[in-house]
Amino acid sequence: MSGSGAPTIETPRAEGARVAVVGAQWHPKVTDALVAGAIRALDEAGVTDYTVIRVPGSFELPVASLHAAKNGYDAVIALGVVIRGDTPHFEYVCQATTEGLMQVGVTTGVPIGFGVLTCDNDPQALDRAGLPDSREDKGYEATQAALATLLAVRSL
Template identity: 40%
Template sequence: MAIFEGSFTTASTLKVGIVIARFNDLITNKILSGCLDCLKRHGLDTSELSNQVDIVWVPGSFELPIAAKTLMKKKSYDVVIALGAVIRGETSHYDVVISEASKGISQVSNENNVPIIFGVLTTDTMQQALERAGIKNNLGWNYALQAIEMGSLIKNLN
């Protein structure tokens, strides 16, 4: 029986793309910071001159799938991380944005055989988003760990 798992010790060999939404940037900047901290502590070069990590900013979470798709056509990545924050309001806009963003990200990942980590916070309140972006726990760190694991797993399976 063969067992395949991702590795956290080979992270320094990964090429990572990050697509991030500007909308709710109070939250997304904190998530990005946690994400980059984790990648750096696992051996990736996250400096501005890095050729290991690329960051693409988009207006909102709805635009994450097309940016991820375009990014992957331009350059080869082992994994992409999609970061955003969608906070429920008084209209159904929240439901539309999160539904289309999640479907689009999944579709792009499957079409390109590249894992895309779904790092889009979906919360009912700004307080909940802040808690997940660093007050209690920075989920950006978790998204980066998922990226390292999935990036190395798919790289090893190929």
């Protein structure tokens, strides 16, 4: 969910849900803010059973998310940031992370909140991190999306 055209999602009540927040450590100003946004959304949703797991970078998010999904978490929030540089590294990490997280969700059936920022530069990442002067809070939004998906799946 980004910028123009984003749906309005109310933070659903999800008491009793067990949630893993998996956050990368690269770019700590951004990733710490993303994790804080996720925790705000969990608090607002009434979720008290959550665990924060930190991994080195975004590339490591899929494997940690897979283990969380296999260990009984009802939803997983994956948070990280990849900032374009001068090499193709950006494309490889973004693609692998995105495909890996999608695979975790599809194969386990556990909703994955996708909060991985893929930005051209630091200002773009800061503007989406949920800091006081940011325009967007992608950690919060990814958590809302995962919880809304969890409740939708449970209703089937």
